[in-house]
Amino acid sequence: MTQAEIKLCSLLLQEHFGEIVEKIGVHLIRTGSQPLRVIAHDTGTSLDQVKKALCVLVQHNLVSYQVHKRGVVEYEAQCSRVLRMLRYPRYIYTTKTLYSDTGELIVEELLLNGKLTMSAVVKKVADRLTETMEDGKTMDYAEVSNTFVRLADTHFVQRCPSVPTTENSDPGPPPPAPTLVINEKDMYLVPKLSLIGKGKRRRSSDEDAAGEPKAKRPKYTTDNKEPIPDDGIYWQANLDRFHQHFRDQAIVSAVANRMDQTSSEIVRTMLRMSEITTSSSAPFTQPLSSNELEFVGKSGDSGGGMYVINLHKALASLATATLESVVQERFGSRCARIFRLVLQKKHIEQKQVEDFAMIPAKEAKDMLYKMLSENFMSLQEIPKTPDHAPSRTFYLYTVNILSAARMLLHRCYKSIANLIERRQFETKENKRLLEKSQRVEAIIASMQATGAEEAQLQEIEEMITAPERQQLETLKRNVNKLDASEIQVDETIFLLESYIECTMKRQ
């Protein structure tokens, strides 16, 4: 784990879970697998705090544990999983586009809570939907369950590994920690539940109580007193499936940009048909029969021609396009021209660069060195004589896409860390002002609820002076910009990571 990644993980954990969890999480990421007492000792936090933090981390699938011999349990953190937290809004938005509000809330609840049982999810989502509906209407559990089943069928949610059920009563001491197993077949198997019920509003109690059937008694506190039918079966969001979806989207839009709309539709259909049958990291999709396209290669002749989409090539060209656009935005279009030239020619000498790119020598030299110093390009030495004398060696410029992608990815992590830090700094600077405005809003809201007059409301609003209002506006604008930039950088990270992962698998 690079320093930049660790820093980013630390910021993310701190923002979402607090400082204690952050300390433990970062320590685990840095040092690898460790048992409980060592963690407490090394970080200098009390044992109880460490326990709390580990509970939270395990619940959210950020830390996994393993039982070693002599009963020692070691905990290991997944750094890449922590970095996924940046992408949560994107997952939720995607579900919204595919399965509308119900699906969106299901995935949101699963992401916020780490893992949940199906009945818990359905209940929470129904409650939330009922809140937003008009008075008198409630959300039926059946609808929510249907959406949940659809999500499971398309593999967007999956079952967590569960405790193995041991039939025999173990006479000896039970293991200190359960070893969780999951059967491939069962991963998307939805348990048969008959969830009858309707969502509940938080405040109104009487009108819903009458409509509640005997199956679920209305309870506002945690209903752990009732036996839950699907006890022990927990579900989590299947991030790999989302990534597959994003990748398909990126490919389809790339094809649409290069060629026309119809070709992109064809590619989209091919991808959709192979959604579930292909695992997320396969370099080729299952062969189907369709028309010919650029990323598509022919893989056989049965059934009128079998075609595959060359996913690796598609990802490679997406990554290359990203690199090109970064060079263009950072160094200018002339540099971009040189970059594309070197990409095309693979290896090229400095003199040739000047000739082919039609750029004056001095400028070309300057730009090449700039890109070289930023590691977008590298030099390849080809000696003419066995003693590698520098005066008799060819130096060729070349672009190694994999290493350039890695370098760019590292920069992305750094830049997101900077964005988050700056946002936190801005918020901290104006903390006093923010708190004041929140208080004023609360006062206004309560006064409106109790029917105050216009004049009084006006008076309260004037508690915030005009320059302060200005300051608040600027703050809000800046924070929004920083947030939007984070989301944007995360998209780049996704592309680069997919490309690197795909290439590594091939080797």
Added chain:
Amino acid sequence: MASRGGGRGRGRGQLTFNVEAVGIGKGDALPPPTLQPSPLFPPLEFRPVPLPSGEEGEYVLALKQELRGAMRQLPYFIRPAVPKRDVERYSDKYQMSGPIDNAIDWNPDWRRLPRELKIRVRKLQKERITILLPKRPPKTTEDKEETIQKLEKKEEEVTSEEDEEKEEEEEKEEEEEEEYDEEEHEEETDYIMSYFDNGEDFGGDSDDNMDEAIY
């Protein structure tokens, strides 16, 4: 790479490779040596591309900020313990500062977690005794509570089994104590906790139109 350690043996100003090949002509002034680290915010040569706006961008942005806020409110957000103030104040009784010392707010499925992660509440009781000195010793009330709970809460969720049954029973009771602690806490104060109003969110909870004015 090729230019390091240039010409120390032969004479100054001579490099091991042919300078012309790299492109520095004879007599060209080399750029001045850099004597300090590069500036922190170098001036941007080109303006950055505008951020995506439009419905999707705005929605995802709002979602992101909402998620951030929501996660802070969830029980998974562990706040560091509030440092004890120098003098014990009367209002401390009325301020429920989050989960009682070291317990967690939410109930994970203990069957899925290693046993060692469970926080024993037994320690908690001792700490409580030291902190709340002026109050009557909670021990006597605990005994009564224990017997009542033994009878009442037999169908509590089964925790992972311990070696001795006794320990298990005691642990079960302690776990229930955890839930009961709040009520005990409440009982020891003079007033019912839920009636206490901090004053910061006055009137915010009631939906009905109250006829009397609020001051």
